[in-house]
Amino acid sequence: MRDASAIHFDERDDAEAFVEMLAERRVTAHLHREEFAGEDDAEDAAWIVEVAGEVEDLASLAEEAGGWLIDAGPTAISPAPPLPEAPKRLKRGSSPRPAGR
Structure with a gap:
């Protein structure tokens, strides 16, 4: 279960309307600006x-209001493939190349 969720909006009016809609539902929400790294403007x-x-249905409510839910949860990482038991030979023959050749 999440303690808090974040919704991204490009427009201030949409964000303020969403906060008002949540307030009518007696949901606590906080509006602020967030600059992206390297953003000049x-x-x-x-x-x-x-x-x-x-x-309930926060993602769909956000989408209807012009925003989207920022997924801050952990991402599923697939396990690494198993390592080989021994090195693979790329050339034919089982004996190693003699030194000096």
Whole structure:
């Protein structure tokens, strides 16, 4: 279970309307701006709505409002393939090449 979720919005009006909609549902939300690394223009900063607690269908509500849910959960990492027991020979023959050749 998540303690808080983050929703990304490009437009301030959409983010503020989403916070108001959540307030009507008695859900605590906080709106702030977040600049991306290397971003020169402050106008390009994203609007982030942090939502406390669990909200049913939060992703679909965010999408309807013009935003999207930022997935901050752990990503599934596939296990590494098993290592070979011994080195693979690339050329024919089982004896190693004599030194000096």
